[in-house]
Every structure is written in structure tokens, then in C-alpha cells.
Amino acid sequence: MSKLIGNAIVGQSGGPTAAINATLSGVIRGCFAAHEDGTIGTVYGMRNGIDGLSNGKYIDLSYMWNDEKQLKMLENTPAAALGSCRRKLPDPMGDDAVYTKLFELFRQLDIRYFFYIGGNDSMDTAAKLDKYAKRIGYDIRVMGVPKTIDNDLCETDHTPGFGSAAKYIANTVTEVIADCAVYDVPAVTVIEIMGRDTGWLTSASGAGAAVGNPIPDLIYFPEKVFDLEKLYADVEKALAKHPNVVIAVSEGIRFADGTFVGEDKSGAVDVFGHKQLSGAAKTVASAIKAKFGCKTRGIELNTVQRCASHIASLTDLTESVCIGKEAVKAAIGGASGCTIVYKRVSNTPYTVNYETANVDLIANRIKYLPDSYINAEANGITEECLAYLMPLIAGETEPVYENGIVKHYFF
């Protein structure tokens, strides 16, 4: 395949993570290497993803591409430094104005490499742009680069961003358990963890077991039906062992009828007339209080778990930079309509390979926590799950503190 010479553009899309800027740095680093060998002229950054780009919002990133200090600071900054969006592109077989606008800009800027860092919705964007380009015969390499704390992408062993969120969760849950253990009166604490329809992040609440720290007495996953009678039986057993019971629940747990546990079915409204969304933790805590009469507390880890870059996983950030660089290499090698994925080679020593996968195999699909990662009682994780998790949260980064506060990078 002949060498395609031109400029590159990179964008971030979907929910932020602690590692998406590391991948951005990887793409910028990869583009610089390709600039050195004469393939890529410059690299642009979309502001607010495809949405901002369709309104002509982009910046030239080459000012920083060989500035190690700035790139390092970017890698340790949470969220999406270029800004993000949630926009679904129309059918690329039609002639929607957004494609005309985007490809006009591509021609004008001589964009021949397009990198889109995002989750499964964003892979849909990459897939559509690739199809549209092929349809109109515009020579461009479109690459998806995965990211999501949810770890729910198919075809990849794990996703950039998952390891850091998992590390935050594993450590914070350990700390909360220590906090809960101080009084010797019966009390149940319920911690709600993100992850939408999959239990990957919730499984990380049990990772402390690998180093001998206490872990939640009970862990509930969205892959299994949540049943109140089962909960009561589980809690009764746990309270018989020690007074301070800690439960981790996924935000996505559902009752047998398919409704979310966190949905409020009482029709209660707050003082401003708004329907309350109580959340899974508060609902479960409330049910336990009603049943056992003990003190309960519901804790939502909330968005903090996806942006806690001060406790990011070194494995995750290192791989997230690499996957960005690999995306550039693969595109220069001729790949398009693809995503770069991790293939785990072994656990000890932990090693991964980088491969490409057709973006259609990832877009709009979901990878669930396997049955073999959930214990027989459907309330905890297995050794196999632990073995999967541990390498991903290993290693500490070195955030740059100034007077006790981590400095962030801003474009």
C-alpha cells in the first residue's frame, strides 16, 4: 500500500475518564513520530469531538508534540482536555449536510488521518465516517481508539480508563470499609458503583482481597437479577458474622421485571415537584433499614470514580499512551474503519499485544462480565476475576503536586 501523506486530526468523545488524555497524548506522540519521517504534516485537535468539528472548532496541536513536560502533564489530567460530545451521526449512505461540511473541512485542512477516542457510541461515528469516505472516494484512514471506564467494549481484553477507575474503586472501598468498621453497632453501608449495564467496575470493589484487605461482604452485579428476598437472606448471614456490613452494588442492577433498582416507583417528588431518582444504593439501604431496623447509609461514588487521576493506574496510563501511538502506526500502515484493541498474552508476567479489529464488531455492542467471574451465590467475585483485574490496577503514577494540589493541563 502506498504511503498516504497529509495531516491528522484527533478528537475525544463520550464520557470522560482518567486516561483519555493519556491516549490523546499517545496519538499526538505518534503523529510527531510520523511527522519526523515525513508522513504527517501536522496534527489538529477537535474541540468537543465531531460536534465541535462540524462547527469548525479545532486547534493545531503541533505546538506541544515534542514537549515532554506538557505531554506528561496532559497524561495526568482527568476528563477530556479537548472537550467531548455525545452526537450520533446520520446514515452515511444518505447525504446529510454534516458529512458535506466535515469532508469540506478535511479537504481544506488536507486531513488524511482521523483518530476518534471514545466508547461504543463513538466507534459508531468512526464506522460511519469510514463508510462515507469510501462512498465518496476520499482517501482517509479513520481509526477508533477505545476508552471507557465501563470496560464494556467487545474485541478488547479491557479498555483504556478502566484500570484507573478500578484502582480508585478498589482503594476507596477499602477505605470506606475501614471507616465503617469503627463502631461496634450493627450498620449496613451500601456503595453504588458505575458501569451502566455491566458489572466490570463493581467487580473491582473486591480487588482488595488480593492484598489481604477486607472487601465488601456482598457484591451485586447487573448481569444477575436482583431479588430483595435473596438480599435479606444474604444480609442476615453477613450481620451474623460482624456488625459492620458493607455492600457494593452496580448502578445498573435490576429486579426480575427489568426495572432498575435505583428507579423510584413511589412517585415521590421533592420540594420543587421533581421526581426523585433515589439511586440503587439509597434504595437498597432503605430496604435493609426497613427489614432489619439497623443504621444504614448509601454512598454513590458518582463521577469522582471516573476522574480520580490522582490515583490512576500506571498500567492503565502507560497502555493508554501506547494504544494512541499504535493507532497512528496502524493507520499509517493502511488500516481504516478499525479500532486498536488490547490482546492479553499472559498474566504472569502481564503482557498485552496491540491489534486492530473491525470497528463494526465494537460499535453499539456490549461485553458483559462473564459468569465465571461471579461466584455461585451471585454476590461476590471469583479468583478468576481477581486474576483478570489485578494487573490492570497495578503501579502508581507520579502526578505533579504543587502546594498539595495536582496541576492539570488546559488547552
Next chain:
Amino acid sequence: MSKLIGNAIVGQSGGPTAAINATLSGVIRGCFAAHEDGTIGTVYGMRNGIDGLSNGKYIDLSYMWNDEKQLKMLENTPAAALGSCRRKLPDPMGDDAVYTKLFELFRQLDIRYFFYIGGNDSMDTAAKLDKYAKRIGYDIRVMGVPKTIDNDLCETDHTPGFGSAAKYIANTVTEVIADCAVYDVPAVTVIEIMGRDTGWLTSASGAGAAVGNPIPDLIYFPEKVFDLEKLYADVEKALAKHPNVVIAVSEGIRFADGTFVGEDKSGAVDVFGHKQLSGAAKTVASAIKAKFGCKTRGIELNTVQRCASHIASLTDLTESVCIGKEAVKAAIGGASGCTIVYKRVSNTPYTVNYETANVDLIANRIKYLPDSYINAEANGITEECLAYLMPLIAGETEPVYENGIVKHYFF
């Protein structure tokens, strides 16, 4: 004053913090030094504070008092490793059985030094034990050692535990602001911070300003009346500046009539018939949604902010160890019915002295955030507040990670 020879006992009481185990380590270290010079025979630890002790629950801590590795790990463990309690002792001028029981145990174990690490309620315990001992003529030195993330103790410049919680808050708020900034549609995020009736911890949400990080657009303190019309005017101005508005509120903010903003006045009950406590953040977010129609989110930092030892302040942990050692020294020097306090000597360089204060001046009293720390609009902090805060959150500790997870110490 003649040298009092005997054994020591130390306990932890009230809500846990990230630094209360560092103070425990300081007391143990101080007792070891006093053991070396022949004053203290051994040091015992109460399990679950005065409550456990009155049921005969204690352990001998001398097995670890010259074990640097174990003491270091204890210092980096959050919450109260000996267990805590919330128990108010009866009037020491009466003859309640609890005093008889406790002093029988003191005689039996030859306890001559009593150290109680806690907040203002716990100082009440220290004060009462001291009075009772004096009344019955039992020779013992009773010392309170302060701790509380709330920083609401009188007579001391700040409290052990505050700096670490403040550091967690300053950094986490910075991360949440980065997370909120990724989309360019109007949205308001409200972060709820602990601190009961005082705004010390909430003020730390603005500490990022000292290093050029963005801080919340608006910060509301319990020291000032919370008014919805004022909130709407403030939010309108903030939204005019940028689409992503972040607000920090103290859990203790109240309306003019004295009711907590976080109290639910709609009488709404959840699916189990329990009255909902919506919390200040959710209530404020709900009010803003009703008024402006934009996306809103309420985030409670919850107990995570008091146990996040992985991001503890080095200043805080170092001082927390020192204050424990100083308590032992002061007691040996003859002090009783006292608390050790910090007196700030200067900000640059930051230095503190350790002094004793009569425990009655601290017990059951509250120190509020001064007016000079709150801006004229009552929605932010001043430079004077920043100058007070910054030394307290400075410096990073070195938690011992094993496979990506911080190991904790357990008795």
C-alpha cells in the same frame, strides 16, 4: 512536680479521620520514649473508646511500639484502628457505675496516663474523667488529643485530620470540575461537602485557586443564611460566563428559618415508606433545574472525604504524629484535664508550636469560619482563607501500595 510512674492507655472516639491513627502512633511512640526513661511501663489501647473500655475491652500495644514498619503502616491507615464510640459520660459529681468500673480497671492496670483522641464531644469525656479522678483522689493525668475533619475545635489553629480531608476535597473538586467541563451545553453540578455547622471543609473546595486550577463558581457556607433568590441570581451570572457551572455547598447550609436545605419538606417517602433525606446538593441541584431547566447533578463526597488516606496531607500526618507525642510529654510534665493544641507561628515558613489548653475551653464548643475568610458576596473564599488553608494540605505521604492497593494496618 514529682514524676508519676505507671502505665498508659489510649483510645479513639467520635467520627473517624485519615489522621487519627497517626495520632495514635504518636501517643504510642511517646509512651515508648517514656518507657525508655522509666516513666511508663506499658501502653494499652481501648477497643471502641471509653465504651469498650467500660466493658473491659483493651489490648496491650507495647508489641509494636518500637516497630517502625508497623507504626508507619498504622499512620497511613484511615479511620480508627482501635475502634471508636459515641458515648457521653454522666456527671462526674454523681456516682454512676461507669466511673466505678473504669477506675477499678485503672487501679488494676495501674493506669496513670489516659489519652483520648477525639473531637469536642470526646473532650467532654476527658474533662469528666479528670474531674472524677480529682474528686476521688486517684492520681492520673488525663489528656485530650484533638481530631476532627470538621476543624471546628476552639483554642487550636486547626485540628489533626482536617488537612487530609481538605486535601482530598481540593483535589477531587478540581477533578470533578475537569470532568464537568467536557461538554459545551449548560449544566450545573452541585458538590456537597461535610463539616456539620461550620464551613471549614467547604472552604477547601476553593484551594485549587492557589495553583491556577479552576475552582467552583460558587461556594456556600453554613455560617451564612442560604437564600434561593440569591442562589438564582448567582447561578444566572455564572451561566453567563461559561456553560459548566460548579457549586460547592456545605452539608450544613440552612434557610433563613433555620431549617437545613438538605431536609426534605415535601413529606415524600420512598418505596419502603421511609422519609427521604435528599441532602443539600440534591436539593440545590433540584432547585436550579426547576429554575433554569438545564441539566443538573448533585454529588455527595460522603464519608469518602474523611477516610481518603491515599491522598493524605503530609503536613497533617506529620503534625498528627507529633501532637500525640507532645500529649505524652505534657502529661509526664504534669498536665491533666488539658488538650494539646496547635498554635501557628507563621505562614512563611509555615511553623506551629504545641501548647496545652484547658479541656473545658474546647469541650462542647464550636469554632466557626471567620467572616474574613468568606467573600463579600457570601459565595466564595478570600485570599486570607487561602493563606490559612494552603500550608495544611501541603506535602504528599507515601502510602505503601501492594499490587496497586494500599495496605492497611489492622489490630
